[in-house]
Amino acid sequence: MYTKPNRSVRKSQKQIIFITILMLIFGNISLLLEMGFVGESFTQRKLIRAGNSSEYVSIFHQYPLDIDLANIVNEVILHNKSFLYQPINPYIYHYLHSPNPCDFRHTKDERHSVLIVVKSHVLNTNQRLAIRHVWKDAHDKRVRLVFMLGAHSLEGEQWRVEKEVKLYDDIVQGNFIDSFNNLTYKLLMGLDWINSHCRQADMLLFFDDDFYVFPNEILDFLRRLPNQRNLFIGKVIKNQRVNDIRTLRKNPKFRNYMFKEIPTYVNGGSYVMSQETAKNFHTAFPYVKYFEIDDIYLGIVAQKLDIHPQQDSRFDTSNPQALAYECSHYPPRLLKGECPLAGRRRERAPVIRHVKVKPDTFWVRLYMLPQILKSAAKNVGHALYVV
Structure with a gap:
């Protein structure tokens, strides 16, 4: 027989989901930073x-x-x-x-x-x-x-x-x-x-x-x-x-x-x-x-x-x-x-065709961040629904 979870259980589930989303957001941001910004230190990125x-x-x-x-x-x-x-x-x-x-x-x-x-x-x-x-x-x-x-x-x-x-x-x-x-x-x-x-x-x-x-x-x-x-x-x-x-x-x-x-x-x-x-x-x-x-x-x-x-x-x-x-x-x-x-x-x-490729820089990856987060949220929702 199905019983409705009490308020404390629902609150804990919401907290878990919220923490998971935060972890995904910060994880993706840290990944982007690692790939595009920290790979070469700040002091050596540019030379005039x-x-x-x-x-x-x-x-x-x-x-x-x-x-x-x-x-x-x-x-x-x-x-x-x-x-x-x-x-x-x-x-x-x-x-x-x-x-x-x-x-x-x-x-x-x-x-x-x-x-x-x-x-x-x-x-x-x-x-x-x-x-x-x-x-x-x-x-x-x-x-x-x-x-x-x-x-x-x-x-x-x-x-x-x-x-x-x-x-x-x-x-x-x-x-x-x-x-x-x-x-x-x-x-x-x-x-x-x-x-x-x-x-x-x-x-x-x-x-x-x-x-x-x-x-x-x-x-x-x-x-x-x-x-x-x-x-x-x-x-x-x-x-x-x-x-x-x-x-x-x-x-x-x-x-x-x-x-x-x-x-x-x-x-x-x-x-x-x-x-x-x-x-x-x-x-x-x-x-x-x-x-x-x-x-x-x-x-x-x-x-x-x-x-x-x-x-x-x-x-x-x-x-x-x-x-x-x-x-x-x-x-x-x-x-x-x-x-x-x-x-x-x-x-x-x-x-060989000369294709103009958009430079793969930190700002390009940052521009793509909403798409990445949307995809991550969708995957999290799907995973929670399955569970």
């Missing part, structure tokens, strides 16, 4: 830049060491001051091979001197032969080509590199194993070698040994650039998250990485920087925690130095007018510039 424009700054500014790196590096370089901090990313390798230093002085040519730095795997002997052949006609007295290599993981294979060194004298080799996890060491070694042996070069072109570059065209492009202190050009990648990069997502070490957002960085396949920018990076590297992926690490350091990469479509593989694009690990194709991967990406490029 030239032209009175503002844009959000990544939490990677606090990536260890948490210091004002831009000002400190500026003081060290301009005023020859010493660092007040102990290095946390020291250069722990030594050179197995280092070619003769650059010497661009014995020429009356006033054009920019250019150093071409190819990041090559130690096993890719034929790739390097193809690249040398591509560049042989473009060489002049103000252009130098060098390859950055790690060491063989197997004993008894070093003789191939020794032979290359004797024939070409263009190999910079470190004693670290040439592997994916040591890509950043190759970058550190490259800029360390440049700082020690090739500071005369005005412009530095970096690219991987599976990229095809049009030598004469890109040299003309480089020699028209101003030798600015913070010049850093390539295919700029923004607004990526850790879960968007398969290498990070599948690696257990990065799965629960403390930063969910990737800093703005330049694709490591090909990019350009001035000698002054290279010196800034080289000075800063020992004081920025090591990160295995070289282009992301360079992006972290660039943000800490307030160096803003410049987007240039001529470094985009999907651009038919690209000066440098991803090609092939098959040397004959690289030699001829036959790059099916770049071709496929170019075929897909026109199909």
